[in-house]
Amino acid sequence: MSESIIQIQHLTKNFGGGPGEVHALADINLDIRQGEIFGIIGLSGAGKSTLVRCMNLLERPTSGTVLVDGKDMTALSEGELRLQRRKITMIFQSFNLLMQRTCLKNVCFPMEIAGVPKAQARKRAGELLELVGLADKANAYPAQLSGGQKQRVAVARALATDPKVLLCDEATSALDPTTTVSILELLKDLNAKLGVTVVVITHQMSVIEAICSRVAILDGGSVAELGPVQDIFSNPSTDAARRLVYPGGASVSQYPAGTRAARVSFNGGTVNQPLIASLAIDCGVKVSILGADTRSVGGKATGTMLLSLPDDPNEAARALSYIRSQPYITVEEVEYRG
Amino acid sequence: MAEIFTSAFWAEYGGILAEGVWDTLMMTAVSTFLAYLIGLPMGVVMILTQPHGIRPNRVVNAVLGWIINIGRSLPFIILMIALFPFTKFVVGTKIGIKGAVVPLVVSAAPFIARMVETSLSEVDAGVVEAAQSMGASNFQIVWKVYLPEAKPSLVLGGSVVLIAIVGYTAMAGTMGAGGLGDLAIRYGHQRNVPSVMWITVIFLIILVQVVQSVFSRLSVRIDKRLK
Numbered sequence: 152m153s154e155s156i157i158q159i160q161h162l163t164k165n166f167g168g169g170p171g172e173v174h175a176l177a178d179i180n181l182d183i184r185q186g187e188i189f190g191i192i193g194l195s196g197a198g199k200s201t202l203v204r205c206m207n208l209l210e211r212p213t214s215g216t217v218l219v220d221g222k223d224m225t226a227l228s229e230g231e232l233r234l235q236r237r238k239i240t241m242i243f244q245s246f247n248l249l250m251q252r253t254c255l256k257n258v259c260f261p262m263e264i265a266g267v268p269k270a271q272a273r274k275r276a277g278e279l280l281e282l283v284g285l286a287d288k289a290n291a292y293p294a295q296l297s298g299g300q301k302q303r304v305a306v307a308r309a310l311a312t313d314p315k316v317l318l319c320d321e322a323t324s325a326l327d328p329t330t331t332v333s334i335l336e337l338l339k340d341l342n343a344k345l346g347v348t349v350v351v352i353t354h355q356m357s358v359i360e361a362i363c364s365r366v367a368i369l370d371g372g373s374v375a376e377l378g379p380v381q382d383i384f385s386n387p388s389t390d391a392a393r394r395l396v397y398p399g400g401a402s403v404s405q406y407p408a409g410t411r412a413a414r415v416s417f418n419g420g421t422v423n424q425p426l427i428a429s430l431a432i433d434c435g436v437k438v439s440i441l442g443a444d445t446r447s448v449g450g451k452a453t454g455t456m457l458l459s460l461p462d463d464p465n466e467a468a469r470a471l472s473y474i475r476s477q478p479y480i481t482v483e484e485v486e487y488r489g
Numbered sequence: 490m491a492e493i494f495t496s497a498f499w500a501e502y503g504g505i506l507a508e509g510v511w512d513t514l515m516m517t518a519v520s521t522f523l524a525y526l527i528g529l530p531m532g533v534v535m536i537l538t539q540p541h542g543i544r545p546n547r548v549v550n551a552v553l554g555w556i557i558n559i560g561r562s563l564p565f566i567i568l569m570i571a572l573f574p575f576t577k578f579v580v581g582t583k584i585g586i587k588g589a590v591v592p593l594v595v596s597a598a599p600f601i602a603r604m605v606e607t608s609l610s611e612v613d614a615g616v617v618e619a620a621q622s623m624g625a626s627n628f629q630i631v632w633k634v635y636l637p638e639a640k641p642s643l644v645l646g647g648s649v650v651l652i653a654i655v656g657y658t659a660m661a662g663t664m665g666a667g668g669l670g671d672l673a674i675r676y677g678h679q680r681n682v683p684s685v686m687w688i689t690v691i692f693l694i695i696l697v698q699v700v701q702s703v704f705s706r707l708s709v710r711i712d713k714r715l716k
């Protein structure tokens with residue numbers, strides 16, 4: 152087991168005071184390991200952004216400690232904190248690029264802040280743009296780029312100070328499914344190539360499934376579940392986890408305990424892929440939809456669907472392998488418990 | 490009016506008109522420059538100290554806000570008279586270009602502070618936060634984020650300030666500051682030579698048009714969001 156890079160102990164965060172006080176985070180304990188891709192998922196208002204902003208101390212915790220690379224962020228002076236922040240950089244849903252600077256100069260920005268000599272910074276920025284596949288856009292302005300390209304520039308910028316951790320707060324939420332996939336691929340790639348630890352904040356299961364090794368489910372300001380993605384997704388044990396894992400509409404009490412079900416994720420294939428019909432026609436297996444939360448954005452399907460599998464194990468296995476063979480679709484069997 | 494097309498008119502008044510134009514331009518340029526030296530930092534401080542700013546400070550924000558409001562609520566002409574002793578103390582005279590610059594600066598600085606504050610408040614809070622997350626100091630955020638990102642808006646604000654100051658110089662002119670306002674009053678009103686007044690009016694119209702179109706174009710040209 153590798154060492155931890157971020158350790159959060161008994162973290163609480165309240166906003167405001169008096170009767171209107173909001174308890175955004177309550178006694179959070181987390182251990183994020185060096186080199187992993189860690190997911191934090193939760194519904195809107197669960198406290199995801201607050202949690203991630205407590206990691207680089209954009210938000211000062213009300214109590215508890217946040218250790219990044221062994222240093223207690225809450226105990227640092229302002230100057231020390233600024234230095235430490237170079238090790239834990241961030242990308243955002245709205246990209247937050249400097250609109251009056253070229254891409255290259257945007258990537259140079261954190262190096263300017265850090266006092267890197269100009270020529271050296273430019274050279275490094277060029278390399279980073281190449282790494283994210285945007286070498287040809289060095290002299291373009293952000294306004295001339297697509298959302299996905301902007302996020303790539305933001306990633307390059309975030310990597311400019313050779314951080315140990317890259318925090319991604321809803322980094323793909325403003326992007327279409329295809330672009331989302333490509334940005335996630337990029338993050339995965341950088342994690343493998345550079346060893347940078349990635350913390351992914353999202354409300355989309357598909358994002359967690361695509362790249363995370365472990366996940367924490369945040370619910371009402373507390374960690375409801377924590378563990379390897381596969382375990383949590385195939386066996387969600389809390390209500391919060393079930394709400395996220397089982398797509399909307401699936402009423403848990405409606406089916407007898409032990410119903411065999413499959414969770415199908417659509418990761419940006421074309422919407423007119425008639426999965427259910429082709430299951431019936433191509434392998435003669437009839438399934439019913441227990442619940443679905445799928446969307447089509449720009450002709451691409453995303454989201455998840457929960458299908459009940461036939462009781463016959465052979466038929467069920469046939470259905471699963473058929474679904475597995477479809478492009479842009481992932482599936483896993485889950486035990487659908489009441 | 491027809492006399493303005495005669496050479497006799499220009500022989501008599503050309504010299505003082507040219508001088509008036511020059512004085513107006515000088516007063517405007519010098520006081521705008523000095524007023525920005527004071528107003529720009531004030532506007533920046535207002536942005537930094539606001540409740541969600543990067544260095545919130547209720548007291549500084551409130552006190553500076555009051556000072557700006559007081560400065561802005563006094564009509565220029567009254568401010569100018571009220572400041573006579575101060576002006577005399579600072580530049581040694583109440584009249585001429587030197588005498589006018591003091592009240593012009595005092596009056597324009599709070600106005601500029603508000604213009605700058607408005608421009609900077611348009612800068613996306615997310616970008617400021619991104620800079621903070623990279624470890625930028627507040628000083629770096631001002632120099633590398635707020636001011637450059639707000640540049641097109643600051644330039645546009647600059648045209649409003651310049652035009653306002655041109656208007657103030659005309660008023661100052663009536664109180665002994667020289668320039669076109671002085672000519673308009675002295676010749677147009679007291680000596681009954683309305684043509685001189687009309688020429689100053691035409692010149693002011695042209696000046697305002699030129700300032701506005703140059704600054705508007707400049708603002709668009711430097712704004713990289715529009716590319």
Ligand SMILES: Nc1ncnc2c1ncn2[C@@H]1O[C@H](COP(=O)(O)OP(=O)(O)OP(=O)(O)O)[C@@H](O)[C@H]1O
Nearest residue numbers: 166173175193194195196197198199200201202354
């Ligand atoms: N600056 C603030 N002042 C007061 N309350 C806040 C502040 N920031 C967040 N909160 C509250 O804290 C709670 C958690 O907010 P947070 O933004 O962390 O949620 P989130 O999980 O990121 O949600 P979303 O998916 O909508 O981004 C919410 O109830 C929110 O209203």
Ligand SMILES: [Mg+2]
Nearest residue numbers: 199200201321
């Ligand atoms: Mg959020």
